[in-house]
Amino acid sequence: MQFFLQLLPSFLDGLSVTLIYWIVTLIISFLLSLPTAYLRVFGGALIRIILRFYIYIMRGTPLMLQLMFFYFGLPYLGITFSRTTAALIAFILNYTAYFTEILRGGIGSLDPGQKEAAQLLGYSRIAAYNRILLPQALKNCIPSFINEILTLLKDTCLVSILGTDELLRSAKIAAGHYATGIPFLYVGILYLLLNIPISKGLSWIEKKLSYIR
Amino acid sequence: MSILIENCCKTFRSVPVLKNVSLQIDDHEIVVLMGPSGCGKTTLIRCLCDLETPDSGRIMIHGKTLFDQQKTQDKALLKQIHQEVGLVFQNYQLFPHRTVLQNLCDAVLYQRLLSRDEAHKKALALLSQLQLLEKADVYPSELSGGQKQRVAIARACMLKPRILCFDEPTSALDQASIQQLFPILQRLRESMAVLIITHDQEFGKQIATRTILMKEINAVS
Ligand SMILES: Nc1ncnc2c1ncn2[C@@H]1O[C@H](COP(=O)(O)OP(=O)(O)OP(=O)(O)O)[C@@H](O)[C@H]1O
Ligand SMILES: [Mg+2]
Numbered sequence: 001m002q003f004f005l006q007l008l009p010s011f012l013d014g015l016s017v018t019l020i021y022w023i024v025t026l027i028i029s030f031l032l033s034l035p036t037a038y039l040r041v042f043g044g045a046l047i048r049i050i051l052r053f054y055i056y057i058m059r060g061t062p063l064m065l066q067l068m069f070f071y072f073g074l075p076y077l078g079i080t081f082s083r084t085t086a087a088l089i090a091f092i093l094n095y096t097a098y099f100t101e102i103l104r105g106g107i108g109s110l111d112p113g114q115k116e117a118a119q120l121l122g123y124s125r126i127a128a129y130n131r132i133l134l135p136q137a138l139k140n141c142i143p144s145f146i147n148e149i150l151t152l153l154k155d156t157c158l159v160s161i162l163g164t165d166e167l168l169r170s171a172k173i174a175a176g177h178y179a180t181g182i183p184f185l186y187v188g189i190l191y192l193l194l195n196i197p198i199s200k201g202l203s204w205i206e207k208k209l210s211y212i213r
Numbered sequence: 214m215s216i217l218i219e220n221c222c223k224t225f226r227s228v229p230v231l232k233n234v235s236l237q238i239d240d241h242e243i244v245v246l247m248g249p250s251g252c253g254k255t256t257l258i259r260c261l262c263d264l265e266t267p268d269s270g271r272i273m274i275h276g277k278t279l280f281d282q283q284k285t286q287d288k289a290l291l292k293q294i295h296q297e298v299g300l301v302f303q304n305y306q307l308f309p310h311r312t313v314l315q316n317l318c319d320a321v322l323y324q325r326l327l328s329r330d331e332a333h334k335k336a337l338a339l340l341s342q343l344q345l346l347e348k349a350d351v352y353p354s355e356l357s358g359g360q361k362q363r364v365a366i367a368r369a370c371m372l373k374p375r376i377l378c379f380d381e382p383t384s385a386l387d388q389a390s391i392q393q394l395f396p397i398l399q400r401l402r403e404s405m406a407v408l409i410i411t412h413d414q415e416f417g418k419q420i421a422t423r424t425i426l427m428k429e430i431n432a433v434s
Pocket of ligand 2: 254255256380
């Protein structure tokens with residue numbers, strides 16, 4: 001316990017970095033996925049092909065490779081980002097792709113009659129998406145979102161390859177310093193503790209929305 | 214003259230479904246459309262509601278052209294037509310994330326046809342006519358099939374349609390709910406035309422002011 005308290009300040013530093021990447025990526029990717037999912041379903045042929053290609057790239061290559069591309073690769077093309085910016089761009093682009101696909105599936109699984117009913121009631125296509133289809137799709141997608149959100153929490157440790165001191169790297173440094181594996185155990189427990197409010201909170205919301213069926 | 218369908222043709226993947234269908238429906242009529250499964254009844258109603266586009270022919274709604282060899286390009290006109298043609302889906306298609314009252318009011322509020330107070334007043338009046346007043350703040354998942362159907366009718370009526378179409382309204386109802394439907398349809402008829410698809414001979418015979426066999430329409434060329 002005393003050892004844990006001794007390590008706590010550096011853990012908290014790492015944890016704050018992890019949480020910042022996690023929250024910023026989550027919020028921006030989620031907001032971006034709302035219009036991209038609309039375009040993925042209702043956009044013109046060209047836009048749909050472009051989005052499909054983008055999603056194919058993002059899902060088909062390792063996230064670590066994408067991080068390396070934005071930090072180590074782009075400077076060769078004369079574009080340089082800071083570590084934080086490069087990592088955030090990679091995370092956001094990657095997770096927007098996943099969220100878009102989740103929402104697309106959620107919209108696709110709705111009864112097509114819902115869109116037709118909205119059309120007959122005079123809704124434009126965008127209004128039908130915003131007011132009728134999206135709210136139902138979001139509710140149905142909560143389990144998939146929980147999945148992705150927890151995966152993202154674990155994926156944030158990939159920024160350590162760019163030399164960023166996030167939670168896992170703070171454990172690695174402590175482990176090297178004290179020549180013991182115990183810090184890894186502590187950090188593992190911290191990750192697990194973070195999982196609980198996230199999945200419990202979202203499951204609670206899902207339950208609250210169970211009247212939508 | 215209110216609703217005019219003239220020589221409508223519709224083909225799905227080179228299979229003709231509607232072949233020169235013509236049909237005229239006047240105000241205050243209750244037209245019952247019958248015919249064998251797959252003869253195109255639903256397709257015809259969907260063309261009338263602009264959910265499907267015919268290949269050729271003409272569809273006029275109260276003098277406004279929805280389709281004349283091609284769909285009208287006039288967005289404003291199309292909007293008016295959508296308002297004048299209502300449809301009660303076979304499975305009602307209420308919006309599950311909105312309460313009954315919201316299901317009724319959302320569209321008129323979105324289209325800015327009524328103020329919030331006016332919309333609520335009108336919706337509550339409709340709900341009380343349909344014996345649904347105590348369900349105003351309930352979500353659709355808590356309603357019975359018959360209640361859902363009446364909400365769908367009320368929702369369509371909020372837009373003051375000139376014709377209301379029903380696709381197999383009795384297929385999911387028990388006898389008691391079917392009996393409840395008669396006075397409602399009679400009342401609708403006072404202010405609009407009603408077009409009903411049904412396989413239920415008994416129901417069709419009792420409610421119709423005019424019955425049409427889809428085979429017959431197909432023959433009219
Ligand atoms: N979107 C579609 N794509 C391809 N074929 C279709 C489509 N909609 C309908 N059809 C075909 O058109 C024919 C007529 O269908 P429709 O639903 O209009 O029949 P119906 O008279 O309503 O039958 P039922 O009494 O069984 O409801 C059917 O053979 C059906 O398979
Ligand atoms: Mg049918």
